[in-house]
Amino acid sequence: MMRQYELVEKVAAYKPDLDEALLNRAYVYAMQKHGAQKRASGDPYFSHPLEVAAILTGMHLDEATIAVALLHDTIEDTDATRKEIDQLFGQKIGQLVEGLTKLKRLDLVSRKAAQAENLRKLLLAIADDIRVLLVKLADRLHNMRTLGPMAPEKRARIAQETMDIYAPLAGRMGMQDMREELEDLAFRHTNLEAYETIVSRLKELGDRQAGNILRIETDLTERLREAGIEAKVSGRQKKPYSVFSKMQRKALSLEQLSDIFGFRVIVPTEEKCYATLGIVHRTWPMVPGRFKDYISTPKQNDYRSLHTTVVGPSRQRVEMQIRTQAMHEIAEYGVAVHAVYKDASRDAGAKAYLSKDSNAYGWLRRTIELLAEGDNPEEFLEHTKLELFQDQVFCFTPKGRLIALPRGATPIDFAYAVHTDVGDTCIGCKIDGRVMPVVTELSNGDEVEIVRAKGSTPPQAWESIAVTGKARSAIRRAARASIRRQYSGLGQQILERTFQRSGKTFSREALKALLAKLGQKEIEDALAAVGRGELMPSDVLKAAYPDYQDSRVTKADPRQEQDGWFNLGTAAGMIFRVPGLARPSGEPSANAIPIRGVGDDMAVQFGPDGAVPGDRIVGIVEPGKGITIYPIQSPALNDFDEHPDRWVDVRWDIDAAMSERFPAKIAIAAVNQPGSLAEIAETIAANDANIHNLSMVATAPDVTKMVLELEVWDLQHLNQTLKQLRGKACVSEVSRVNG
Known part of the structure; x- marks a missing residue:
């Protein structure tokens, strides 16, 4: 276990002006509070916050963050109070410790909603102070390193949570080394057999390729020195989980992977990155399509580097990453490099936040905006997971704005990435000047122009097409x-x-x-x-109008018109008489609600037997569904006689320009002989009607009875179709159902 003076020396090595007194107080206070507490392994509990602090010193973080790491379990696991910590260490440190405590109190993996709610709290806390994230990730990393003594079920649960949330979150924040270690530790506990197999195979490959790795390192270093470029060249092997996930994603064997071995080349300046790239390509053949320039177009987590793959001296593919030292620090430590302090003085309570110039800050800001838009916890969790896991493609607006999207994204996702209003009013797109379907998968470098129509709304089917959580959430909200x-x-x-x-x-x-x-x-x-x-x-x-009374009579038949009133049914021995509702004949009242069909701007649906323009119709209010339309002659209306308040007077509002068909159900008794059904279908088609559904309801040796659901223009069209069917020798009887 690290001693007090060793911790102070570690921080002093990169921060000579540190507040030693703060670290000493935090060390002693945490050690005293945790006292004789033990971890599951039997180690002193204080070793955990101390190791968390050590991880953060490796990121060169300030003494206030280290103090929070030492104290982060005191309120949760000891008799320490927020008030006491405020008095000893300042209000800001007390706030950070309490924030981390609240996050621990929810069991992340107990329920999906709880997991989502905890993720909300974490991201909101990060938005307030980035040190919450840094301590939380370091806390999770040490817990994963010491997961062994836990029960198998708990190990698997925590490992899966790490794989789902914390590892990709570290990656999104640019902390690549931490992400890789979290993934490998979690991989070991979620799929031990695959982990051991891949580790064993990688060791065999590493032993075989050790000579080639050293040869490439030496050769490239010498060539760069000859060109006047001082560079640090180091070979590396891909991590087990990275190998496994790529094998799964691309359905490849281990031998087929081209980038198991890679080299990192660190040079002094950005200009020398491109000069080094030229030397690499002149030395070894480049693999076409494998060059990526993340310097000119950084990833969303601020990662910058040149990537290329070449065919090495032993004819094996080798990946090269070329970057400056500053780019390397961002790639390793991510947001820890971007943390900026509002107060440059020695105030331990200074608030840390992400630089607004960082892409990680932009992603975090957009994610927090989704919280304000009121998605339910499950939708928010879905969105965030989608955002965390996806690789990216880079596309452009016609004005040259760069839009980073997950791989597999469509113009729908692009439109919502530009702005929610652009997505909501999108009706089409152009990709590189050509009109293309909005379901087209986008590629790197595509220029996308969104075609919009004012007042349009996105089809609900787009939700299953969209890849980004932002687009899916917005489509759901619009629906x-x-x-x-x-x-x-x-x-x-x-x-x-x-x-x-x-x-x-x-x-x-x-x-x-x-x-x-x-x-x-x-x-x-x-x-x-x-x-x-x-x-x-x-x-x-x-x-x-509390004094208003419905008119009632004591004797009348249901649905019988009397003096301009329409009796709808009985209740408690009385007959309700509601003015102006559906009449069995004649024109609807002037107050009737106009109905154009199911495609209008009202929540309208048709009853099971359909209705067509020309029918006298009534509406029934269905709780939670809107209005269901029935023909006045439908026997189904008898079921609503005792619910007069649910009857609504409606009328057709159809014009000649409309091209909508309407549902009607007919019953046919056909002679049971070959070709009868084909002749019936041909007759219906010849009359420009459409069969939506067909069911056989009874079959006998001589006659088959069937019910057809048709789509017709209006009542005249339906009657004409029925007349044509009656004239066929194979049809013995035809009638409209409930007609």
């Missing part, structure tokens, strides 16, 4: 908003006509005064509730 608008518009029309039939005037302002009575928060909520059938229009009318 929910569209449905809400439909129900709200429908609810307003229902209320307007209900009030008008009763001789009253409806207004949104009047409704606003009734929200508390109706148990609604906003006007749109109340209107949507009426549209969904969750709030009866008569309840709104009675809330507005």
Whole structure:
């Protein structure tokens, strides 16, 4: 276990002006508080926060962060209090320790919602101070290093969580070394057999290639020296999990991988990176399509480097990474390099945050914005995982703006990456000047132009096409908003006509005064509730006019018209008479709600037997569904006789320019002989009708009875089709179902 003076010396080696007193106080306080506590391994518990602090010293972090690492378990696992830590170490350190404590109190892997909620808290805490992330990742790394004594189930659970959340989060923050170690430690516990197999194979390959690695290191160093470039060349072997994931992703064997061995070349300046690239390509043949310039177009985690693959002296493929020392530090330590302090003085409470120039900051900011947009925890977790795991392609707007997207992304994802409004109004795209489908997979360097239409909304089917979490979340929100608008518009029309039939005037302002009575928060909520059938229009009318009474009679037949009133049904021995509702014959009332079809802006659907323009129709409010349309002659309406408040007067609003077909169900008794069904189908097609569904309901030796669901233009079209079918020798009987 590291001693107190050793920790101070480690920090002093890279920060000569450190506050030694702060570190000494934190060391002594944490050691005293943890006292005789033991870990599962039997080691003193204090060894854990001390090792976390040591990991952070390797990143050259300030003494305040090291102090937080020493103290991070004190509130959770000892009798220490936030007030006490504030008094001894300052309010900022107390806030960081408490923030890390709150994160620990939720069992991340117990439930998906809890995992998502904890991730929310973590990202919000990171947004406030980046040191929370650095301590949390170091804490997880040491826990993974010492996972052995845990029960097998707990080991597997923690390892999977590390693989799902913490390793990719470290990668997104640019901390590549930490990501690789977390992945390999987790891989060992989630798939031990694969881990041991790959480690064994890599060792064999490493032993065989040791001479070639040394040869390439020596040869390249000498060639660069001759060109006046002082460089540090080091060979490396790909990590086991990286090898495994690439084998899985590309369905390759270990021997087929081209970059098991790679070399890192560190040179003094950016200009010398490109000069070194030229020397490498002149020395060994380049593998086409394997060059990537992450200096001119950095990754989203700020990684910058030149990548190329060449055919080495033994005819094996070798990957080269060329970068400066500054680029190397960012690649190794990521956000730890970008942490900037608002107060450059020795104030241990100075707030650390990410530089706004860093791409990691941009990703974090966009993720935090999603929290404000109110996604539920599961959607947020889905989005964040998608963002964490994906590799990238780089595309451009017509004005040259660079957009980084996950591999496999489409123009839909591109549109939402530009702006949510651009995605919501997207109706098409051009890729490199050519009109292309919005489902086209984008490639590096594509120039994408989004074609927009004001007022359009994204189809819900796009959610399954989109790759990015941002696009999926936005499409879901747009779909929910569209449905809400439909129900709200429908609810307003229902209320307007209900009030008008009763001789009253409806207004949104009047409704606003009734929200508390109706148990609604906003006007749109109340209107949507009426549209969904969750709030009866008569309840709104009675809330507005408590003295209003429905007209009733004691004797009448259901659905019988009397003096302009329509009796809908009985309840408790009375017959409700509601003015202006559906009549069995004649024209609908002037107050009827216009219906264009299922594609209009209202929540409308048709009953099981369909309805077509020309039918006299009525609407039934279905709770949670909107209005269901029935022909007036449908026997299904008998089921609603005792629910008069659910009846809505509706009328067709169809013009000649419309190209929408409507559903109708017909029953046919056909002679059971070869070719009968084909003749029926040909007749229907010849009449420009469409068969949507067909079912055989009874089959006898001489007659087959079937039910067909047709799509027709209107009642005249349906009757014409029925007439043609009746004229066929193979048809003994045809009729409209419920007609």
